[in-house]
Amino acid sequence: MSHVLTLVAPPGGLTPAQLGEVRAALQDLGASAGTPDWLAPGEAADLPFAGLSPDQADAAARAALAGAPVDAIAQEAEGRRKRLLLADMDSTIVTGETLDELAAYAGLKERIAEITRRAMNGELDFRAALVERVSMLAGLPVSALERTWEATALTPGAVELVRTMRRAGAHCALISGGFSFFTERVAERAGFHAHYSNTLVVEEGKLTGRVGQPILDRDAKLATLKRLAAEHGLPLSAALAVGDGANDLDMIRAAGLGVAFRAKPVVAAAARARVDHADLRALLFAQGFRAEEIVAG
Numbered sequence: 001m002s003h004v005l006t007l008v009a010p011p012g013g014l015t016p017a018q019l020g021e022v023r024a025a026l027q028d029l030g031a032s033a034g035t036p037d038w039l040a041p042g043e044a045a046d047l048p049f050a051g052l053s054p055d056q057a058d059a060a061a062r063a064a065l066a067g068a069p070v071d072a073i074a075q076e077a078e079g080r081r082k083r084l085l086l087a088d089m090d091s092t093i094v095t096g097e098t099l100d101e102l103a104a105y106a107g108l109k110e111r112i113a114e115i116t117r118r119a120m121n122g123e124l125d126f127r128a129a130l131v132e133r134v135s136m137l138a139g140l141p142v143s144a145l146e147r148t149w150e151a152t153a154l155t156p157g158a159v160e161l162v163r164t165m166r167r168a169g170a171h172c173a174l175i176s177g178g179f180s181f182f183t184e185r186v187a188e189r190a191g192f193h194a195h196y197s198n199t200l201v202v203e204e205g206k207l208t209g210r211v212g213q214p215i216l217d218r219d220a221k222l223a224t225l226k227r228l229a230a231e232h233g234l235p236l237s238a239a240l241a242v243g244d245g246a247n248d249l250d251m252i253r254a255a256g257l258g259v260a261f262r263a264k265p266v267v268a269a270a271a272r273a274r275v276d277h278a279d280l281r282a283l284l285f286a287q288g289f290r291a292e293e294i295v296a297g
Contacts, residue, residue, distance in 0.1 A: 001034055001048040004077045005057050008044045008275070008282040009070040018065060019045055022072075025064035026057060040291035044282070048077065054272070069277040073286045075257065081287045082257055084234055085165050086225050088243030089176035089186055089197070091120075092261050093158045093280075098148060098182045099133060105144035106137050120245030121264040126177060126217050134200065138209025142202055145181050152182065154190060157280030159297030162191045164284050165240075167295055171232050175221055177247050196224055218247040225251045242283060243267070259283060 007014055007022065019036045026033045026049050034048035049057060054074035061072035090097045103112035112133050119129035162172050174187045174195040187195035199212030214220070221243075229236050237256035241248070244263040252258030252271050260271035261280070268274050275282045284294055 001032060001050040002077060003049050003052070003054060003057065003074060004080065004288075005047045005049055005061060005072060005074040006039075006044065006286045006288075007047065007061065007070055007072055008278040008285050009068075010043070010278060011040075012042045013068075013277075014042055014045060014070055018068065018070060019047065021064045022061045023047055025060040026052060029056065029060055031057070039285050039289070043278075043291070044285035046288065049074075058273075071275045071278050071282055073259075073273045073275075073282075075273070075286070079237060079256065081168065081289075082165070082238055082240040082255075083170045084225075084229055084232060084239040085162070085170055085172040086175055086221075086228065086239060086241045086251060086255070087161075087173070087192075088221075088245065088248050088261075089174055089183055090178050091244045092242060092248075093155055093174060093186060093190060094182075095153045095155050098152060098178050101151065102140070102144060102148045103133070103137060105147065106140050108136055112136060117264075120247070120267075122246035122249075122266045126247045127215050130177060130198070130215065130217075131211055134207070134211050135209040137207050140207045142205050142207070145200075149182060149185055152186070154186070155280055157278075157282070157284075157297075158190050160294050161280045161283055163295035163297070164289060164293065166191060166193070168289075171228065173224070173228060175216070175224055175251075177216055177218075177221075177245075196220075218250055221247060222250040222254055225254055240283060240287070242280075257283075257286065259286070 023033045031051040037046040057074035100113040103109045118124045172192045174192045176197040180197045183195040183197040201208045201210040239255040240257045241251040241255035242259040260267045260274040
């Protein structure tokens with residue numbers, strides 16, 4: 001069929017009954033709905049369909065699921081496996097916000113985290129908010145960066161996402177409005193081909209409170225997506241972009257598969273696809289990868 005609806009839940013959270021209810025909901029709207037295809041028993045399944053738009057199918061699925069912790073991603077069946085991955089870092093590939101965690105060593109975590117929250121929800125200009133937050137950290141020793149890194153954890157499914165897409169031939173890049181001290185380490189740990197981010201200016205072993213220029217912001221994320229696609233001879237439809245904040249929204253909208261991952265409200269509302277419950281392996285299931293095809297982390 002022309003389209004596919006992928007349902008993904010935390011392990012054990014997806015039942016045949018739920019699949020049946022979603023299938024019936026699509027049929028009630030006049031769609032043709034095929035036989036469900038389990039990608040991972042109890043966790044992910046494809047439901048082929050035709051006769052509805054992806055938005056209509058998403059809405060029907062969510063209504064049928066009635067608040068159950070199951071994610072639904074509908075898209076065209078053709079071209080669903082992507083050949084370029086561009087992923088945000090903070091609160092996407094890693095579980096937290098590295099700048100907020102760094103601020104804890106200056107006794108400013110709550111104050112800076114509130115600015116971060118507002119910037120990521122589109123309430124503040126990203127560039128101005130970044131400059132303001134970093135200026136508050138002037139004089140912080142570089143050792144605080146090392147301690148922050150030691151406490152940084154990858155999001156479940158991050159390594160599997162990158163390794164599986166790499167093995168399938170995709171170019172994988174990490175992009176962040178955060179800082180190269182962290183993106184370099186995260187990219188190495190998760191297996192990304194490349195990373196792009198901002199830099200913290202350091203003098204005599206301490207942060208100066210300045211951000212290196214130019215600043216990588218929302219526009220730069222979109223520009224990087226377009227540049228990487230062109231460099232690899234790919235249309236934007238062959239790209240997957242994932243993030244959680246307002247500065248990710250342009251690249252999410254431009255990519256063939258743009259995913260808001262456990263995102264801020266403004267991003268979740270505007271993105272075509274979203275993952276609120278499952279881990280990052282949901283992005284593999286959305287591309288039709290089966291459990292046995294996923295490279296272990």
